[in-house]
Amino acid sequence: MSLFSSPAVVLRRRDFGDFDLILTLYARSEGKITVIAKSAKKSTRRFPGVLELFSVIHAVLRKGRRGAMPVLQEASLLKAHPIIRTDFKKTAYASYWAEIVDEWSEEGSAQPEMYHLLDHVLKGLDQGWAMDESLSLLFQIRFLRLSGMHPNLTHCRVCKAALEDLPGARVYFDLAKGAPVCHKCRSSRVKPYLLPKGLLKQLQWMAEADLDAARRIRWTGDALETASLFVEAFISHHVGKRFRSLKVLKQLCR
Template sequence: MSSRHSPCFILRTVDYGERDVIVTLLGRDAGRFAALARSARTSRKRFGGALQPLRMVEAIYTRPTRGDLHTLQELEVSEDYPGIEERLELLSAASYATELVRETWREGEDARAIFELLRQFYAFLPRCDDNLAILCLTHHFELSLLNLYGMAPSIAQCARCGKAAESLPRARFARSGEGLLCESCRHPGEAVGVIHPLTLTLLLHLEDPRNARPPLPLEDALAQARRVIDTSVDSLVTRALPAREMLRSLVTL
């Protein structure tokens, strides 16, 4: 069977037997797939240091004749992101983004958009010079990923009638994760949370960084914005994400 090539990100590696490694990859062209890297633990000639996450690799592989496990023939680093592994805060954010993609993106789905989103996140992360920048970039990544799934909370307008957020006397967000609700669209007894105007401005910035960020301090607004985003992320994932907990413990304001 002829070999195939694809730029990939490594989402996970698991040792298999004494010499082999099973690798979960996200390919720009191939989508998500699992592959067996034979003798990867004993020979560095074909894989070298490319079996590490947080870098783009060029993968050469063959598709399976039966089952789902591809065969990984060779890897070569094609794009590195210097700086991510130099600070634990950056490493925890990158690990969380990788984990979130791994736990939600499925085989058979077109991966071009999520591949580019992850690439941009890795590329911009080393430019974050403080914890606020790390948190803002990570929340932007979460909202962008949710948008690819069609599950992002409506922030700029009412989720049901489209009334603009700036025209509403209060910003009420549905606790179901649907997003902003105007009073007319809220069902009787429907659970909502009222957020501060600064939080709404921050959410609009996190959704689209071209929107202005509210002035400092942002601790309270960021905590509220996180709860809004977490509601939607939690509806997407099926288990607790260890990397998210590590990020929350390390990156604080």
């Protein structure tokens, strides 16, 4: 048996029997990890109201035999994020981000930068650093980069021509191949999906800049909506899932 501890975000929680909880955590040192919190619904002494969704906790875990679910021994609260949990729309955004990370991550594959990103945007959402939509875009485009699924936003995937050298203000984007195609290289079989070149440039910057600088980027309402629809469609296509929480979010924002 071994003990370890790490800061972790609570991604999911579900009841297990009458007294226990099963939690999916995203831990800085472990990545995604599913754990059991025994008697969590009964014992407020061991887990005094800290195991709420989207909280950041300091988790002390005990790993048992191979294949056995780790047991949460102790947890203390690092960040409660109370605003997220009392605002429907913010809850929906956080649920969407948590669902993406949960769906994409493999158990036990640590990625401290992904932890840092999730921690950063949850804090921003709770404290209202930027528009929720803009923070969501920031999360998604940086998630794509960290997960290795980042779209090509700079040049035609066939002839490699840079977007700024192509005529016109908009360019075709091939969602399946994850890259723009210029008008000369586009095959008629590719579904025409036109995007402003300036928008792709702004997204590229948002993906690469320092995180604090990237969240200060200002989007006009139309550009934010177009960019959000594009990135949401991209993630859904490349993770291979329609996200339930995104559907809820869209209904709330209507």
